[in-house]
Amino acid sequence: MTSLQSAIRGTRPLTGGGGERRPGPVLFLVLLWLSLVVAFSVLVTLIITIVLEGMPQFTTRLFTEYPASSPDEAGARPAILGSIWVIITTAIMTVPLGVAAAVHLEEFADPRNWFNRLIELNVQNLAAVPSIVYGLLALAFLSLLGVRDKSIVIGGALALSLLILPVVIIATREALRSVPLEIRHGSLALGATPLQTTWRQTLPAAVPGIATGTILALSRALGEAAPLLVLGALVFVSFDPNGLLSGYTTLPIQIFGWTGRPQAGFHELAAATSVLLLGVLLAMNAVAILIRNRFQKRW
Amino acid sequence: MTSITARKGGPGLDPGLPASPSLRGRRRPGEALVKLALRVAAGITVVTTLGIVVALLVPSLGFFAEVPLTDFLLGDRWAPRFAEASFGVLPLVTATLWTTVISLVVAVPLGLGAAILLSEYASARLRKVLKPLLEILAGVPTVVYGFFALQFVQATVLREWLQLPTGAFSVLAAGLVMGIMIIPTIASISEDAMSAVPQALRQGSAALGANRMQTTVRVVFPAALSGIIAAVVLGVSRAVGETMIVAIAAGNQAVMVSDPLQQGQTMTGFIANAALGDSRVGSLEYDTLFAVGLLLFCITLGINAISIALVRRFREAY
Numbered sequence: 001m002t003s004l005q006s007a008i009r010g011t012r013p014l015t016g017g018g019g020e021r022r023p024g025p026v027l028f029l030v031l032l033w034l035s036l037v038v039a040f041s042v043l044v045t046l047i048i049t050i051v052l053e054g055m056p057q058f059t060t061r062l063f064t065e066y067p068a069s070s071p072d073e074a075g076a077r078p079a080i081l082g083s084i085w086v087i088i089t090t091a092i093m094t095v096p097l098g099v100a101a102a103v104h105l106e107e108f109a110d111p112r113n114w115f116n117r118l119i120e121l122n123v124q125n126l127a128a129v130p131s132i133v134y135g136l137l138a139l140a141f142l143s144l145l146g147v148r149d150k151s152i153v154i155g156g157a158l159a160l161s162l163l164i165l166p167v168v169i170i171a172t173r174e175a176l177r178s179v180p181l182e183i184r185h186g187s188l189a190l191g192a193t194p195l196q197t198t199w200r201q202t203l204p205a206a207v208p209g210i211a212t213g214t215i216l217a218l219s220r221a222l223g224e225a226a227p228l229l230v231l232g233a234l235v236f237v238s239f240d241p242n243g244l245l246s247g248y249t250t251l252p253i254q255i256f257g258w259t260g261r262p263q264a265g266f267h268e269l270a271a272a273t274s275v276l277l278l279g280v281l282l283a284m285n286a287v288a289i290l291i292r293n294r295f296q297k298r299w
Numbered sequence: 300m301t302s303i304t305a306r307k308g309g310p311g312l313d314p315g316l317p318a319s320p321s322l323r324g325r326r327r328p329g330e331a332l333v334k335l336a337l338r339v340a341a342g343i344t345v346v347t348t349l350g351i352v353v354a355l356l357v358p359s360l361g362f363f364a365e366v367p368l369t370d371f372l373l374g375d376r377w378a379p380r381f382a383e384a385s386f387g388v389l390p391l392v393t394a395t396l397w398t399t400v401i402s403l404v405v406a407v408p409l410g411l412g413a414a415i416l417l418s419e420y421a422s423a424r425l426r427k428v429l430k431p432l433l434e435i436l437a438g439v440p441t442v443v444y445g446f447f448a449l450q451f452v453q454a455t456v457l458r459e460w461l462q463l464p465t466g467a468f469s470v471l472a473a474g475l476v477m478g479i480m481i482i483p484t485i486a487s488i489s490e491d492a493m494s495a496v497p498q499a500l501r502q503g504s505a506a507l508g509a510n511r512m513q514t515t516v517r518v519v520f521p522a523a524l525s526g527i528i529a530a531v532v533l534g535v536s537r538a539v540g541e542t543m544i545v546a547i548a549a550g551n552q553a554v555m556v557s558d559p560l561q562q563g564q565t566m567t568g569f570i571a572n573a574a575l576g577d578s579r580v581g582s583l584e585y586d587t588l589f590a591v592g593l594l595l596f597c598i599t600l601g602i603n604a605i606s607i608a609l610v611r612r613f614r615e616a617y
Contacts (some may be wrong), residue, residue, distance in 0.1 A: 019510035028512040032420065035412025036429065042479045043436055046447045053450070075421070100340035103334025108334055109341070119341050122348050128533065128603045129596065132567050133351060136592045140354035143580045162347050169344070195330045216438075224442025226542035226567070230574040230588075252442040252543070259446050260545055267450060274443045285438045290433050 050278070054271030062272055066238040067254070071265025076273050078237040082153070082248035085241050087222050089157035090164070095214055097161075097202075098168030105169070105178040107198050127166040134163045135230030142231070151232040154244040159227040164217040171213020177205040208295035215288040219281045225252035251277045355596055358589035365583060371590065377553035377564075379573075379587050386587065388594065390553040394563030397556050398474040398545055399538040405478025406534055410485030411527070417486070418493040419515050431485075437483035445547030448476035451549055463560055468550030471559035477544050481534045488533060492526020493519050525610045532606035536599045542567040566595045 019025060057071070065075025101119075109116040136160035142150045179202050187197040203210075233253045241248040249257075251273055258270035323479050363371070366386045374387015413433060417426050453472035457463045465471070496519050504514040520527070550562025564572070570588055576583040 019508075019513070022510075025510050025512040028565055029420065029514075032412045032416040035409040036433075037434060039413060039479065039482050040432065043439070045451070046356075046439065046443070049447060049451045050443065096437060097340050097343060100337045101344060104334075104337035104341040108337060116341075119344055123344050125600065126344060126348060128536050128599060130536075130542070130567065131597055132540065132542045133355070133592055133596050136570070136589060137347075137351050137354045139574075140358070140589070141350065165344065165347070193327060193330060194329075195333055219438060223438075223442070225440070225442045226571060229542075229571050230548075232574065234575060250336050252440055255442050255446060256543065256547065259442075259449065265551065270330060270446055271450075274446055276441075277440055280441055281438055281440060282435065285431075285435065289434075 006145050008282065047278070048275045050271045053268055054273070054275045057265075057268040057272035058275060062269075062276065067236060067257075071269050072261055074266075074269055076251065076254050076269075076276070077187070078240060078251050079251045079254035079273070080276075082237065082241050083222060083250040085153045085246075085248060086156045086160065086228075086250055087218060089153060089244065090160045090213075090221050091218055093157060093161040094165055094217070098165050098214075099210060101165075101173050102169045102172035102176060103198060103203070106173045107202065108194070118209055123166045123169050127170065130226075131163055131224055132226040132230060134159045135227030137162065138227065139230055148273050149232075151235060151247055153241055153248050154243050155231050156228045156233060156248065156250070157244075159231060160221040160224060163224065163227060164221050167217040167220065168214055171217065172206070175209025175213065176202060178209060179205045198259055205297065208297075212234040212288045212296075215284050215291070219284040219288075222250075222284070223252055223277065223281055227255055229256070301501065319452040336480075350598065353472060355589050355593040358586040359593045361581070362583065362586035363592040365586075366590075375555055377569075379584065384583075388566075388591065390555050391564060391566045391569050391591065394470055394545075394549065394553070394556045394568070395539055395565040397470040397559060397563065398477060398541075398549060399535060401471060401474025401559060402478035402481055402538045403534065404484050405475055406481040406538075407531055409478070409529070410482045410534070411489055413486040414489040414527075414530075415515055415520075418481055418490045419511065419519060433483050433486055436479065439480070440478065441541060442547070444476050444480050445544040448472045448544055448548035452476055457560075465560040466478060466550075468548060468562035469560050470545075470549050470556055470563045473545045473547075473549035474559070476548065477538055477541055480541070480544070481537055482536055485530045485534045489523065489527045490529035492523040492530070495526070496522045513608070525612075527608045529606050532602055532609065536602045536606075538601055539602070540567060540595065542571050546571040566591050570595075 008287065036042055061073075061075045063075065063080065064077055065073065067079075068074040101123075105116065105119060105123075109119075111117065111120075138155055139150060141158070142155050147155070183201050183205060184197050187201045190193070192200065228250060233249055234257050235247065235249065237247060237249040239247075255270045255273050255277065258266040261267075352532055368613070371386050371388050373389065374385060375389045376385040376387045377390040378385045413429075417429060417433075421429060449468070449472070452475055453465070453467070453469055457465055457469065457472060500518050500522060504518040509517070545565045545568045549565060549568055551564050551568060552562055553564040553569065556563035570591055573584070573588055576584070578588070
């Protein structure tokens with residue numbers, strides 16, 4: 001929204017003053033507020049229930065111990081390390097690729113060219129493909145390569161990379177689009193080549209938007225379990241993952257595994273791990289929003 | 300959905316822009332190489348789609364060589380692991396339908412309500428607070444939603460408080476929580492659509508003596524209809540593809556669901572559960588995963604196409 005629009009919004013005299021306080025409009029407004037209240041109260045309830053249930057198990061043991069057959073000895077150390085391994089690998093694979101694809105589409109591609117139109121339509125479609133399908137894709141790919149044990153860090157990262165690639169591309173394109181043309185024209189007028197313009201002017205100006213979009217996409221990947229489940233990541237991992245070909249499990253998978261156990265102690269562990277995961281994700285979201293609000297230039 | 304945003308014209312760096320002198324300067328072979336690399340990066344997305352299609356189709360062909368397509372699509376008994384195996388996918392489809400419909404019953408009114416409030420009533424300041432809060436709902440991992448659906452909604456609310464006759468799992472609990480998860484999707488896209496309606500329409504409506512509610516319902520809402528439909532349809536496709544909530548809370552018995560308090564297994568739920576077992580590459584069990592995956596992919600692709608068509612049809616251009 002432009003600042004002009006919001007300026008109008010702030011002062012708009014939208015009614016003649018009469019009908020606004022009649023029962024109909026008042027009820028309407030109450031219902032609107034109610035919809036937000038319901039949504040937020042569910043969120044608050046969710047947070048309270050998992051915090052209450054997880055509190056007894058939210059100890060240092062959660063960070064230092066390995067899964068065990070007794071809930072009072074079990075911890076999520078391999079899941080924490082596995083999540084870190086997978087998410088960093090995913091970021092390394094996705095970010096350069098996604099930004100490069102977005103730069104091509106936004107800065108260099110001729111929108112009339114059929115190939116570029118195909119890519120655009122395709123990115124939109126990919127963003128709507130269910131996450132579990134990416135798991136099947138990675139499963140088929142690893143089978144094709146003859147990988148016997150598909151529960152390896154690089155396999156999971158591959159599925160998650162393909163999953164969030166469209167998200168990163170779309171966010172980066174939006175960030176590039178918000179950089180005004182004048183910046184590019186000024187740079188070109190000074191003799192820079194289009195590529196130099198992109199590298200030295202457009203991309204740096206778009207960094208806050210790209211960072212925000214990327215962090216949100218990575219937080220989605222961090223919370224995602226379905227594709228990894230398909231790749232067989234739900235196994236008893238009692239070692240630290242130590243490389244791209246190492247077996248692993250991640251926090252969401254660990255939560256899923258403990259939720260399925262009958263003993264209440266494991267449910268508490270699942271809740272405690274959920275608190276941890278939710279905390280990390282909310283922190284990432286907060287950072288993303290902070291970057292958006294603080295560093296994004298309004299041209 | 301990005302398909303509704305207008306495509307921007309030339310990117311502005313084309314040497315072909317009007318009145319631009321030759322900007323080339325000396326030749327830089329490295330630049331052509333970099334541009335090619337950028338092109339390849341963009342092309343990877345197409346490779347991904349082709350990969351998905353091939354990855355799903357090839358095992359599915361193996362599956363349909365053994366199971367006739369009609370048995371698969373029209374059969375009402377899903378028992379792929381039984382000695383007397385049966386591959387009728389309808390139980391999975393009905394369970395998916397139940398969870399999707401229940402989630403929409405929750406998400407559409409609440410999402411639209413939130414969108415109207417944010418776009419038509421809230422001040423810029425309030426919006427700045429409420430929007431990120433709403434986005435938190437989208438940031439909660441689905442496995443946590445699943446845990447919440449199973450432990451709180453199903454066990455505490457439905458069974459303990461409401462005393463409903465239901466077991467450990469139900470499609471109702473999964474659908475309700477899924478609805479909460481989808482609210483931000485529907486709210487943010489319809490809010491964008493409504494914010495894009497020109498201010499002049501609202502002022503015209505107010506000038507004719509309409510109050511805010513009348514303006515919203517009779518002017519803004521119809522004008523933003525294409526975007527709102529796109530939002531709802533995207534919500535549908537998220538509900539159909541959602542996996543972890545249903546895998547945890549909807550149960551894992553593939554039966555024809557006729558009552559929301561029953562448990563049921565959705566298409567995604569089946570894939571997630573079947574993948575837990577160790578199925579050999581090339582076995583019928585392995586191929587079954589991909590056949591269901593293919594059906595899921597086709598359904599979401601179809602929904603997406605419907606959304607694009609609807610948006611074109613109802614689009615009001617300003």
